[in-house]
Amino acid sequence: MAWTSPMTFVANEVLPAEQLNIHLRDNLLEMAASKATNPGSMFVTEDVNSIMELPVASAVVDESGDTSSTTYVDIDQIGPQVTVTTGSYAAVWLFAYTYQTAGAAAAMSYAVSGATAIAASDSRSFLIQNASGQRISASLFHDDLNPGVNTFTAKYRMNGAAPDRGVWAGRRLVVLPL
Amino acid sequence: MSWTSPKTYTANSTLSAADLNTFLRDNLLECEPAKAQNPGGYFVSTGVSAIAERLPACIFSSTAGTLTTTGSPFRDLTTGGVGPAVTVTTGAKAIVLLNVGMDSNLAAGSCWTAYGITGSTTLAASVDRSISARGASAEYKGGTFLQTGLTPGSNTFTMKYFAGAGTSSCDFLNRRIAVIPL
Numbered sequence: 001m002a003w004t005s006p007m008t009f010v011a012n013e014v015l016p017a018e019q020l021n022i023h024l025r026d027n028l029l030e031m032a033a034s035k036a037t038n039p040g041s042m043f044v045t046e047d048v049n050s051i052m053e054l055p056v057a058s059a060v061v062d063e064s065g066d067t068s069s070t071t072y073v074d075i076d077q078i079g080p081q082v083t084v085t086t087g088s089y090a091a092v093w094l095f096a097y098t099y100q101t102a103g104a105a106a107a108m109s110y111a112v113s114g115a116t117a118i119a120a121s122d123s124r125s126f127l128i129q130n131a132s133g134q135r136i137s138a139s140l141f142h143d144d145l146n147p148g149v150n151t152f153t154a155k156y157r158m159n160g161a162a163p164d165r166g167v168w169a170g171r172r173l174v175v176l177p178l
Numbered sequence: 179m180s181w182t183s184p185k186t187y188t189a190n191s192t193l194s195a196a197d198l199n200t201f202l203r204d205n206l207l208e209c210e211p212a213k214a215q216n217p218g219g220y221f222v223s224t225g226v227s228a229i230a231e232r233l234p235a236c237i238f239s240s241t242a243g244t245l246t247t248t249g250s251p252f253r254d255l256t257t258g259g260v261g262p263a264v265t266v267t268t269g270a271k272a273i274v275l276l277n278v279g280m281d282s283n284l285a286a287g288s289c290w291t292a293y294g295i296t297g298s299t300t301l302a303a304s305v306d307r308s309i310s311a312r313g314a315s316a317e318y319k320g321g322t323f324l325q326t327g328l329t330p331g332s333n334t335f336t337m338k339y340f341a342g343a344g345t346s347s348c349d350f351l352n353r354r355i356a357v358i359p360l
Contacts, residue, residue: 007196019305024202030211032221040222043210043232045219051210058344081195089218091275093322105315122186123240123352127279127318137318139275141356143238147217178218 001026003049038049044178054177059080064169065156066101072109072120072155075168085115086177092140092152094126095172101132104160108138108168111155115148120155127159131172135170150177181208181227199265208284222360224269224330235264236356237318245289245336245339246347252292252304252338255350263336268359269327274335275322279351287345288312293355294338298331310342315334318350334360 006023009015028034030050032043038055046052059082065075084090098106109125112118126138154173158166184201206212208228209223219231229294243258254260268270280289292308295301307325311317335357341348 005212006206008200008203011195015198023206027206027211032210043221044292047214049211049214051214051221070199083180086227087218091234091356093320105317107318122279122318123238123354124277125318126320127316128314129317131311137322138318138322139277139295139322139356140274140354141234143218143234146348151287162345178220 003027022040025104026176046087054085054087056174056176057084058172058174061171062169064167066167067156067158068163068165069120072111072157073124075156078088079151079154080171080173081151082173082175083146084175084177086150087147088130088143088144088145090142090177091176091178092113092124092142093141093172093174094138094154095135095170096168097133097135097170098166098168100129100131100158100164100166102164103129104115104164105129106158106168107157107172109155110152110173112145112150112164114150115146116144116150134143136172139155179187179204179207181205181345184195184300185298186279188271191253193262194295198204198301222269226313232267234356234358235266236354237262237264239353243350243353244347245350246340248341248346249341251277252290252294255339258350261336262355263334264357265332265334266357266359267331268328268333269330270326271360272328272333273358273360274307274308275307275320275356276324276337277318278309278337279316279318281316281349282312282314282346284346286312287312287314288342289348290340290342291351291353292338292340293335295325295333295335297333298329299333302312308340316349318352
């Protein structure tokens with residue numbers, strides 16, 4: 001069933017069950033109240049005259065991990081990682097406490113897999129150089145996703161060669177799909 | 179047309195075409211499926227018993243920019259182009275996301291990124307809605323802000339920059355702004 005633009009009713013015309021089923025029953029089934037299943041979800045446009053429910057998702061990895069890699073890699077306790085159904089848009093937030101055991105900067109980004117393939121990149125990251133440690137975040141947004149199931153996985157790198165080593169803890173990734 | 183609070187029907191009363199048009203047709207046309215036009219849009223309240231579809235926008239500039247004018251106010255870059263900027267239809271609020279790399283030419287220098295608003299609303303960039311970095315090594319950071327007090331309508335959000343004390347120039351890299359209008 002799908003949405004049908006509601007008819008205009010005319011005085012003294014018979015109102016058949018078929019019309020009530022199309023214009024009342026089926027249209028009500030296309031509305032947010034009918035599609036609501038997951039508390040905390042939002043309703044977004046899937047297509048013209050069609051909406052869908054999309055939940056906000058997040059993941060946390062509290063354990064620390066480290067690397068000296070200068071290219072984006074996984075670290076111990078892979079992630080955090082979030083798998084969500086999205087349209088073309090999504091807002092993504094990264095958070096972590098990070099410090100470096102030597103002089104170079106440490107970065108956290110994320111890769112997208114599933115319906116969309118996007119590699120981790122400094123253009124969607126935070127990157128910080130602070131031996132004392134900082135809690136820091138990145139605020140990103142996509143308008144280039146392929147609609148469907150997309151997985152967002154945090155990745156990490158150092159901005160200098162070994163023995164420079166970065167440590168990340170209290171890692172969070174939040175995705176708001178649209 | 180607008181939303182009308184649905185009537186309560188009573189036994190043996192006549193169901194008129196006028197009632198069906200008001201309480202069924204017109205009310206359905208005020209609901210989400212009728213207003214859904216743009217994939218990725220979402221629905222917000224615009225007033226009592228009224229909703230609208232809003233569409234987010236984002237833009238990214240990979241062009242490195244430099245600001246060689248120091249001190250307030252926030253301004254456009256000296257090189258690297260204005261902005262970037264996005265224009266969206268908003269209500270009185272919007273969520274603004276910034277992410278950018280920044281570095282100073284001097285270790286003690288600070289570099290700042292914010293956004294200004296033009297269009298239905300005029301609001302200058304401010305440290306209250308900014309992110310910053312200090313030092314000569316590039317740092318990438320993000321910030322998310324709930325902007326209130328907007329005049330509903332078409333509003334343009336433009337990234338603006340500030341080279342603070344202790345520096346003579348700042349570089350700005352991978353500049354990204356996104357707006358989720360409410």
